[in-house]
Amino acid sequence: MSNAGLIRLLKIVMTIGFCLILLGVYFHMFSETVEEMGVKGIILSACCVAIGMILSLPTKMFLTFVLVKREQDLKEKEQKGKISR
Numbered sequence: 001m002s003n004a005g006l007i008r009l010l011k012i013v014m015t016i017g018f019c020l021i022l023l024g025v026y027f028h029m030f031s032e033t034v035e036e037m038g039v040k041g042i043i044l045s046a047c048c049v050a051i052g053m054i055l056s057l058p059t060k061m062f063l064t065f066v067l068v069k070r071e072q073d074l075k076e077k078e079q080k081g082k083i084s085r
Contacts, residue, residue, distance in 0.1 A: 017053065
């Protein structure tokens with residue numbers, strides 16, 4: 001898989017994670033059904049938030065590393081261009 005495809009996949013995973021976090025907050029704050037479920041409802045909303053965080057955090061770190069590497073490569077190319085002139 002190319003870097004562009006991998007980055008697109010990680011962005012999709014990060015978006016799904018963010019949506020799960022929002023879903024968990026919705027369940028906890030606004031859903032009467034989850035409130036009626038009692039402890040099981042709290043566990044359900046907490047699981048949504050936890051899985052969302054698991055999906056979103058590592059991908060952000062990886063995307064940061066990819067962007068830093070891309071920036072370093074661009075700087076190296078720029079420096080090589082200045083030296084060869």
